[in-house]
Amino acid sequence: MEIIQILGYNASLAGLLGVVIGLVTQVIKNWRRKSCEGLSLWWITLAGYSYFSWLMYGFFRQDIFLTIPQSLGTLCMIIILGQFWIYRKK
Numbered sequence: 001m002e003i004i005q006i007l008g009y010n011a012s013l014a015g016l017l018g019v020v021i022g023l024v025t026q027v028i029k030n031w032r033r034k035s036c037e038g039l040s041l042w043w044i045t046l047a048g049y050s051y052f053s054w055l056m057y058g059f060f061r062q063d064i065f066l067t068i069p070q071s072l073g074t075l076c077m078i079i080i081l082g083q084f085w086i087y088r089k090k
Contacts, residue, residue, distance in 0.1 A: 008065035015069030023076035030083045041084055048077030 030036050051073035058066025 008063075012065045012069055016072065019069060019072045019076060023073060023080070027076055027079050027083070030080065030087065035087050036080070036084050039080070039084075044077060044080050044084065048074065048081060051077055 026039075030039075051070050054066055055070035055074050058064075058070055
């Protein structure tokens with residue numbers, strides 16, 4: 001196995017752990033308390049744009065090491081943005 005593949009697997013694992021531990025936990029926390037209090041809408045939007053940009057880059061480069069973790073990150077950010085909409089104060 002080449003070093004570039006080992007680094008790719010390691011980067012993908014780190015990205016997946018960040019999404020699963022960080023973002024999925026945040027989605028669940030928001031859902032349980034029915035609020036996005038304490039989160040910055042601008043930061044979530046910017047982070048979502050970043051995930052989506054890296055997803056598109058990985059997709060067009062046909063790089064699975066980028067595509068899989070970034071697609072999950074993009075999905076979580078879309079869910080969190082949806083939670084901002086659902087749980088907004090009326």
